[in-house]
Amino acid sequence: MSRKPSIFSKDYEKRMRHRKVKVFVISIICLAIVILIGVYLTGTFKSALSDAKNQKQNIVSDNKKPSSTSVKKSSEISKPESESNGKESQYTVNLSNGKKINLTYETKNKDKVFKSVTPKDSNVAYSISPSGKNILIFDNKSQSILKFDSNGNKQDVTNPQYVSTTGSTIEKNAQLSANPNYIWCSSPKFIDENNIAYISQLPWLGKTTKYVWIENLQTKANVMVQSIEGEDIKFDAVKDKGLTTIVDGKTVYVTTSGEVSQ
Known part of the structure; x- marks a missing residue:
């Protein structure tokens, strides 16, 4: 100034x-x-106050409103078992020939019970255990006996080798590779929960005669039924006498111990 x-x-x-x-x-x-x-x-200052207020409201809103994913999971977890009771579901199985089959089961009082194999025209041999909690599937191309439990767990229960009385060993894969038409196993069937029967040309390699074998699923022991042999053998229902077995047109009954009766 x-x-x-x-x-x-x-x-x-x-x-x-x-x-x-x-x-x-x-x-x-x-x-x-x-x-x-x-x-x-x-x-x-007013703008800052407004932003802070809005942010606080958003936080409160987010805390009160659960996400859609949480709601869905909560709904699935809390779904009563009774809602699925009696409903049919299925497991899908891929066979060695490229085909797919469905193992259909039904839930009864929280237990899954096998009902059938679909599609009906799949021509796959199968057998359901007496309790319905296990099922056998025969994979024809690989000649494999596959067991599935009610949770969908798979187990190959095929006998992988045969040991003769002289101690010589025949491997399944080697025998089928040398002779694809050889019947190592076929037509598996439950006799009870722990024992199955199947048809095989074992123990002979140069004959077409077929025999009945019994496998214990717990011990994995495979035993041939000595008194049965034939060119055409089929299994039918399990009766009080044992497994109905039709040998060249004649019906006999086989027990889990290998006993045969008429």
Whole structure:
């Protein structure tokens, strides 16, 4: 700011008026600046408060509203078992020939019970255990006996080799590779929960005669029924006498111990 003029100056009043105007203008400018700064800060503060408020509301809303995934999982977990009671479901099995079959089961009082194999025209030999909790599937191309439990667990229960009375060993894969038409096993059938019967040309390699074998699923022991042999052997229902077996047109009954009766 310029120095104050001397009172004895001849243009003292003129210079004082000019000085007052200048001070007034500067004051107006400063006041305007202060007002603008105040308005700006006030607006920013309000905006910050609004953003904070909205963010808080969003957090509260998110905490109260569960995600759709959580709702779905909760619904699935809490679904009563009775809702699926009596409903048919299935396991899908891929066979070695490329075909797919379905093992159909029904849930009864929380237990899964096998009912059938579909499609009906698949021509796959199968057998369901007396309890319905296990099923045998015969994979014809690989000549494999496959057992499935009610949880869908698979187990190959095929006898992998035959050991003769002289100690020589015949491997399944080697024999079928040398002679694909050889019947290593076929037509598996449950006699009871722990024993199955199947048809085989074992123990002979150069004959077409067929025999009945019994396998214990727990011990894996395979025993041939000595008193049965024939060119055409079929299994039917399990009766009180044992497994109905038709040998060249004649019906006999086979027990799990290998006993045969008419």
